[in-house]
Amino acid sequence: MPTSERWTMGVREQIEELVGMDKVGPGAPADTPYVKARDWLLEEDPMQLQKDSPFIVQRYLLALLYFSADRDGEWRHCAPSDDEDDQECKAVVYDQEGMPYNDTFARMLSGASECDWYGVRCPGGDNFVREIEMIENNMTGTLPSELAKMPVLQRLSFIMNELEGTLHAEFGDMKHLIDIEFHYNKFSGTIPDSFYNADNLIRLNLGGNMLDGTISPKIKNLRSLVGLFTFDNAFTGEIPKEIGELDYLSYTRFSYNEHNGTFPTEIGQLTNLIELYSQWNKFTGTLPPTIGELTYLEDFFVNNNEFRGTLPIKFYSMESLTYFYCFDNSFSGTISPLIKRLTNLERFIIRRNYFTGTIPA
Template identity: 35%
Template sequence: DSKPGILDDSDGPRMEVSRGNANDGGIEYGRLPFHRGGRDEFGDEENLAVAIAVNDVDSTFIPSAIQYDPDKKPPIYQNRRFRLYMCSGFVLLIMITLAVSFAVSRNVGSTSNSNNIQSSLRTDSPTFSPTLSPTTANFQGIIGEISKLTDVALFNDINTPQGKAFKWIHDDDPRQLSARDDFLLQRYALVVMYYSLQENGPWATCGEEDNSHQNSTLCDGRKRIFPSGVDEVVYEVVPDEVKWLSAEHECNWFGVYCDLDDSVVIIEIIDNNLVGTLPRELSTLTFLEYFRISFNGLRGPLPVWFSECRQLRDIELHFNQFTGPIPEAIYDRADFERINLGGNMLSGTISTRIGELINLKGFFLHENAFSETIPTEIGLLSPDTLAYTWWHQNTFSGTLPTEIGNLNKLREFWFFNMGLSGNIPTEIGLLYDVEFLRLESNKFSGKIPEEIYNNVRLTNLYLSNNFLTGTLSSNVKKLVDIKEISMKTNFLTGPIPDDFSNLNSLDMLWLHYNNFKGPVPSSVCTLTFLSLTDLHADCLKGGNLPARNECTCCTVCCESIPGGLCYLMN
């Protein structure tokens, strides 16, 4: 029987705990709703005495007694405190011995390394005299830090960009950074870049020699702009910029932008007479996200170290003088968002690893010397993000891969003057967001695919200078946003469809140098009163041949013979 005042397995509610909470509905937060053996459970009976039976026979074993002498002390080696002190002292002695040995060996090694570095820095005729003695700890520390980026032989030679940068950091920099400064290597790397890109003399603006501003620290920078309809180069003055190699923090230098922690995240210096090769020291800018040095004179192969800048998302090096192939290391980074290598002298083939660049929004390879076929992996090239890709004016061969139909986020697709042949793939009609479609000056043959008119967001369609045949489809009327159409210099036949008259935004229509028959429809001419300002057709006779397309509204009429002349009409 259970006894009063004792809670056994059947007494009261049972509490089960899961993840720290009681599951029983009558128990909250794991607490019992009563006190064990208290007044709440048993009322006034809590003071009752309870008799408990005792067995007559006690079988408990009792060991024999041992006489105790309070004045007798045990031997000292049996004293626990003594043994603890002895062990602690022994351990401490071992630690002191090891520390002394390590310090001695460390000092010997450090002295040897210091002597080696100082020996390498000595020359029969010193290239520069440091402000601080080479034996100072700061001098040695700066050498140690910079040698993490640059070979000692390079920064020991005052004729190299690294040597000039080392001298400036140590002797001439008004900030006089210590070896422990968090931004020593960042500042050094930028100074190396500055000296590396002066092969054609001083920078156009904001270099160390710039005296354009009354404040010796400041300069009037410039920014290249591209106004619509203007062919010549136009600059916009950017006043009160900070010169490079000034006393200011490098984050304030012209074209350099930093985050809130003063780490460089953007370098943007466009068209500023930067000539030379990019130094590897820039790889220390581990937070660099945007590198934009276009319209300058950078030369040599593309740097492999781009792939080492783990935050780098945007590379814009167009219109420089880079040579060689695209390094395979570029494809190691799947998180690039924009790569612009156009307008250089790059060559070789496009790697099948191109499909590994899955986050690009813009990819530009135009105006280089790339060759061979376009890999089918182009269909894997950021299909969910790629909006702009220009490959024009290279020397590719073969056909346009059907896999381009996967790039359904494209807005600009510039593949003209590339030597491509075969039919225009029907998958071209899957580029539902495309606005600029440029396939002119290739060797495409066959008919214009009907699917091309599914791209109803087209504003500019260029198919000229190919070998296209067949007639123009009435589905052209679906291109309601189109502004410019060029189909000149092909072998198109049949009548000129009056469906062009539905294109109320059409500004340019070039149909000349084809085999169209019949007049330009009068309904098309009505567009000249709305938006159409540039209409070309074969509306002049050629020799004894009559005009193929009579036209009363054309702005330019061409002779109806191969290679015929074109004339501006009144």
């Protein structure tokens, strides 16, 4: 029940318009994350934003994220505190190179600017949220689809949590989004079609979940994509030939799925590719000769599949190749003396195949 004059100051109406009357209007269940976030913003938020504040939307949505993804009440980092003297916290975060370091933040739902809350970044200088990164935070529950309504959000990173549910189609419609990192959670279902329209997306990491279905030929629409990671799920089907149209693609990990069929010859068009991880699938056929066009490829893992035939002569043109694992397949033939061209090669693991002859010195 309303207990504050703020209920009649225009803030409530903005929330109702944002998420819908069915979720926060009269008669909406009181124990939902939507209502809890609304009541917090109207009744408990020490900042007490006025109706003309441009930050009402993002502050409400971040509160909604907390109430949606804290089902078990055990966030590891910077959960809210009722102690007025305990409104700051220390947490491990990661720099652009992925190196961890300790930093100090305001706790979630504290009276500080949401830009100072743990995991929230506003690097544009205008106090609008552009990045949310919460790694190994023991987050449980679901992500609210309404996060897509943050006007300039560019990055969503929730690595190594316990988040569930399907991938929201709304995330694919975010025109500023360049980075999705959802790996190592419990997401299920298929990749929404809308994800293939996110043409500004640079990195899509969905590894280590319970996703299924296939990778759509519409993948060709992700023209800016540099990293595509779908490993350790239950994806099936072939790698679509349209992947060859991704000019900037440099890192791919399809490993530990149920993919089948042959490698498309168009994979040779990915001339910026550095990593190709495809181990532990059901790929068949031979390696296409076009693989030799991947002169920047360093890591090439195709072990534990059903490949056969010989290594194509152009294989020995991959002058940057450092690691090649093809064990547990049905490759045959001999290893060419041209292997001497691969001067960067450190690991060449070919056991449990049908190769004959010796490896040239």
